[in-house]
Amino acid sequence: MSGGAAGARKGEGVYNVVVVGAGTAGLVTAAGTAGLGGRVALVERDRMGGDCLNTGCVPSKALIASARAAHVTRHGSRWGLRDREPDFAFEDVMDRVRERRAALAPNDSQERFEALGVDVFRGAARFVSPHEVAVGDVRLRGAHVVIATGSRAVLPPVEGLAEARPYTNETIFDELRARPDGLLILGGGPIGCELGQAFARLGVRVTIVEMSERILEKEDPDVADVVRRALEADGVRLILGGKARRVKRLAGRVQMEISHAAGDVALQAEALLVAAGRAPNLEGLALEAAGVSFTHKGVTVDRHLRTSRRHIWAVGDVTGGPQFTHVADHHARVVVRNILFPRLLSSVDTSVLPWCTFTAPEVGRVGMSAGEAVKAGVEHDVWIQPLAEVDRAVVEGESEGFAKVVTEKGGDRILGAAVVAERGGDLVHEVVVAMKGGLGLKDLSGTIHAYPTFAEAARRAADRYQKSRLTPRARALFSWLYRRARRA
Ligand SMILES: Cc1cc2nc3c(=O)[nH]c(=O)nc-3n(C[C@H](O)[C@H](O)[C@H](O)COP(=O)(O)OP(=O)(O)OC[C@H]3O[C@@H](n4cnc5c(N)ncnc54)[C@H](O)[C@@H]3O)c2cc1C
Numbered sequence: 501m502s503g504g505a506a507g508a509r510k511g512e513g514v515y516n517v518v519v520v521g522a523g524t525a526g527l528v529t530a531a532g533t534a535g536l537g538g539r540v541a542l543v544e545r546d547r548m549g550g551d552c553l554n555t556g557c558v559p560s561k562a563l564i565a566s567a568r569a570a571h572v573t574r575h576g577s578r579w580g581l582r583d584r585e586p587d588f589a590f591e592d593v594m595d596r597v598r599e600r601r602a603a604l605a606p607n608d609s610q611e612r613f614e615a616l617g618v619d620v621f622r623g624a625a626r627f628v629s630p631h632e633v634a635v636g637d638v639r640l641r642g643a644h645v646v647i648a649t650g651s652r653a654v655l656p657p658v659e660g661l662a663e664a665r666p667y668t669n670e671t672i673f674d675e676l677r678a679r680p681d682g683l684l685i686l687g688g689g690p691i692g693c694e695l696g697q698a699f700a701r702l703g704v705r706v707t708i709v710e711m712s713e714r715i716l717e718k719e720d721p722d723v724a725d726v727v728r729r730a731l732e733a734d735g736v737r738l739i740l741g742g743k744a745r746r747v748k749r750l751a752g753r754v755q756m757e758i759s760h761a762a763g764d765v766a767l768q769a770e771a772l773l774v775a776a777g778r779a780p781n782l783e784g785l786a787l788e789a790a791g792v793s794f795t796h797k798g799v800t801v802d803r804h805l806r807t808s809r810r811h812i813w814a815v816g817d818v819t820g821g822p823q824f825t826h827v828a829d830h831h832a833r834v835v836v837r838n839i840l841f842p843r844l845l846s847s848v849d850t851s852v853l854p855w856c857t858f859t860a861p862e863v864g865r866v867g868m869s870a871g872e873a874v875k876a877g878v879e880h881d882v883w884i885q886p887l888a889e890v891d892r893a894v895v896e897g898e899s900e901g902f903a904k905v906v907t908e909k910g911g912d913r914i915l916g917a918a919v920v921a922e923r924g925g926d927l928v929h930e931v932v933v934a935m936k937g938g939l940g941l942k943d944l945s946g947t948i949h950a951y952p953t954f955a956e957a958a959r960r961a962a963d964r965y966q967k968s969r970l971t972p973r974a975r976a977l978f979s980w981l982y983r984r985a986r987r988a
Contacts, residue, residue, distance in 0.1 A: 508539075510619045511638045515541045517839060518633050518642030520625040520785070523550020524825045525816025526648030527608055528832030534617045536840060541640045542613060543633065545624040549608035550650050551669070551817070552825045553601065559673035560694055562600040564858055566593045567701035571734070571860070574701075578897045586703075590679035593702060597673055627790035630809055644811045644839050645790070647799055648832070649781040651817035656686070656776050660747040664754050666772040669695075679704055682769030684756055686744055687776035688715035690857040693727060695773065697859050700734045707737040707767055709744055709758055719863060719918065720871045726901050726920045727859050739765070747772065780818045795820075803847040805835050813838070821848075824855055852935045856925030861901045864928030867916025867935060870906050879909035883941065885961035887921055892952035898922040903957035905931065905941065905965075912940030912965055921954055930958050941965040 508514075517533050519526045522544035530542040547554045566588075572579075573586040606612060610620045623635040633640045653668035655661050667676060669691060683699055685692045688710030700706040708715070708731070715731070715738065716724040731738065742758040742765070749755075754772045758765050780798035787793075793800045793808040798820025805813050813835045816828035827850065837846045857863040873880040883905045887893035893901075901920035907913060917931040918924075934944055944962035949955050 511541070511621070511640060513539075513641070515539045515619075515640060515642045517541075517644045517646055518625075518640045519543065519646045519648055520633060521550065521648035521650055521781075521816075521818070522548045522608070522613075522620075523648060523650045523816060523828065524552050525650070525818075525828035525832050526550070526646065527613070528829050529646050529648060529815060529835055530613060530618045531616055532832060532836035533839065534613075536836070538840075539619075540617070541619045541621060541642065543621045543623065543625040543635050543640070545622070548610055548613075548620075549605060552828075553604060553608050555669045555673060557825055558601050558604055559597045560669075560691075560698075561858060562597040563593070563673075563702075564694060564698045564860075566596060567698035568860060570703070571701045588702075590702060591677050594673070594677055601673075624784055626784055626786040627792075628786070630790045630812070642811075644813065646835055647785070647787075647792070647807070647812065647814040647818055648816050648828075649785065649818045651778040651780050651798075651823060653774060654777045654779045655774055656744070658686075658744045658747055660749075661744070661774070664747045664749045664772060666747070666754070666774045668774050672773055676771065680769065680771035681705070681753075682707070682771070684709065684754065684767055684769045684772045686756075686772070686774045688712075688738065688740070689718075689775065689777075690716065692773075692775040693731060694858050695775065696736050697731050697734050700731070700736045705737075705769070706735070707739060707769065709739045709742045709756065709767075711741070711743050713741045715740070716857060716863070718869075719857075719865070720869045720904070722902075723863055723869070723904070723918050723920050726861060727857070727863060730860060730900065739767075778817070778823060780820055782818070804838055804845040805831055805848060806838075822850065822853060822855070824853075826855075827853070852932060854925075854928055854932045856928070858925065861898070861921050862919075862924035864919040864921075864924035864926070865917070866928055866932045867914070868906055869916055869918060870904070873906055873915060878915065880915060881907050881909055881965075883907065883961040883964045885957050885964065887954075887957060890952075890954065890957045890960065892954050892956065893921070895952065896922070898954075903927070903961045905958065905961045907941060907965065912942045912962075914940060917958070919957065921957065923954065927954055927958065930955060 516538035518541045519530045520543050530540045534540045570586040577583045621635045625633045625635050628634045682705045685696045685708045688708045696706045696708045742760045746757040753768050755768045799814035801814050815831035817823045834846045854866040870882050885903045887901045888899040893899040903919045905917045906915045914935050919928040941962040945966045949959045
């Protein structure tokens with residue numbers, strides 16, 4: 501019998517919701533619907549947990565944690581200790597990555613979801629009609645279907661690249677065991693920078709090849725520049741403005757030919773990682789059979805996450821929007837509500853959307869950057885507080901970076917922020933809450949912050965705004981008041 505609300509056998513009868521894909525978006529949809537008493541089928545063709553658990557956030561952050569420990573050991577003298585080359589086996593670090601992942605895997609497991617009352621089916625799903633999805637010989641019928649098939653790494657059209665069998669995020673955490681003699685990374689976006697720095701800190705000679713003139717292209721240049729300096733200090737070689745032309749596999753090594761304004765180069769390394777963009781997983785779903793519209797960017801959805809068929813929804817990376825686990829989670833919650841209350845449709849609200857690039861220092865971001873404000877023609881002010889003037893950062897020896905807050909011109913309404921700092925991804929949430937709650941820089945400045953903390957960075961950026969409001973006229977008035985008080 502199904503663990504769901506109705507009495508039908510597993511796979512038989514009608515499900516309230518058939519969910520395709522058991523990554524964050526699919527799991528949250530399935531758990532939310534089952535928790536409210538709905539009958540749910542969940543289909544997964546690969547590992548439960550999707551990208552985040554298996555090949556994305558979790559293994560990458562586990563790797564970064566080991567890299568950080570190696571870095572601290574190597575630079576002990578910054579804290580009055582001795583610099584020592586960390587003594588470790590690369591294989592142990594990669595084992596730990598998988599072991600940390602295994603520690604979290606039970607949360608997303610088939611057993612857990614079955615215990616929640618969800619019918620789990622393993623295999624690739626494809627539409628056979630608007631209300632039916634086939635998994636092998638089983639046909640699942642759903643009043644609603646939720647497409648949560650995620651995205652995958654794209655190999656750019658470079659001659660010989662596919663044949664060279666490069667690593668992507670889908671393979672590197674499982675297949676890379678011994679320390680490679682050199683790692684080439686194609687792509688200087690968040691994934692390339694996070695992994696490049698981590699592997700460099702773990703003793704790998706890393707070269708990142710990036711087509712544009714700077715890394716982290718979506719960030720303001722001053723933000724990306726702090727990360728660039730940090731990567732270079734960790735020994736990462738950056739080839740910016742370099743376009744990969746051809747890749748060849750030579751006995752145990754990979755060679756990449758790159759064209760560059762300063763002259764073409766050919767680089768060799770034992771391993772190659774491609775982190776050069778993502779594409780939605782649509783192939784094999786037979787969306788035509790259901791009449792669902794899509795583009796190369798993903799399934800087309802409205803603000804309620806409805807596709808071109810009213811009873812079919814799409815959530816997470818496959819919609820082609822911002823590709824983050826917390827967005828997948830938000831989408832799923834919206835769809836669970838919308839399926840239950842079709843007359844009271846909720847909309848996606850990513851007006852205050854934080855994210856983080858987990859380099860060291862981290863880049864915690866929310867809302868508009870200064871560059872985006874310029875592009876959108878939004879008049880704005882920028883308030884920057886360098887960490888070099890934040891006492892806690894100075895005593896910790898972590899004073900590279902800054903808090904940068906973008907406000908509407910002449911006012912204190914916050915449009916966005918970047919916190920480039922150790923744990924910047926955590927620190928930015930003060931600004932996230934302020935934006936969500938409609939608080940401005942005056943409120944941040946007027947809030948007592950514990951001393952000495954990194955969190956003072958955002959408050960001191962807010963103080964800068966407050967000081968800017970002290971006009972020469974007001975200052976003259978205050979001086980007069982002080983003079984009068986001295987005479988009294
Ligand atoms: C290296 C890396 C690091 C990242 N780090 C972060 C981070 O730190 N923070 C963050 O917020 N985000 C991070 N992300 C992004 C995050 O992983 C994704 O945004 C998130 O996993 C999207 O969830 P999803 O459910 O939409 O898709 P996925 O997690 O991709 O899940 C989709 C699932 O659908 C399955 N599927 C596909 N097609 C079918 C089919 N036809 N039938 C059955 N099953 C199917 C897939 O096998 C997969 O399990 C990272 C991504 C990468 C690659």
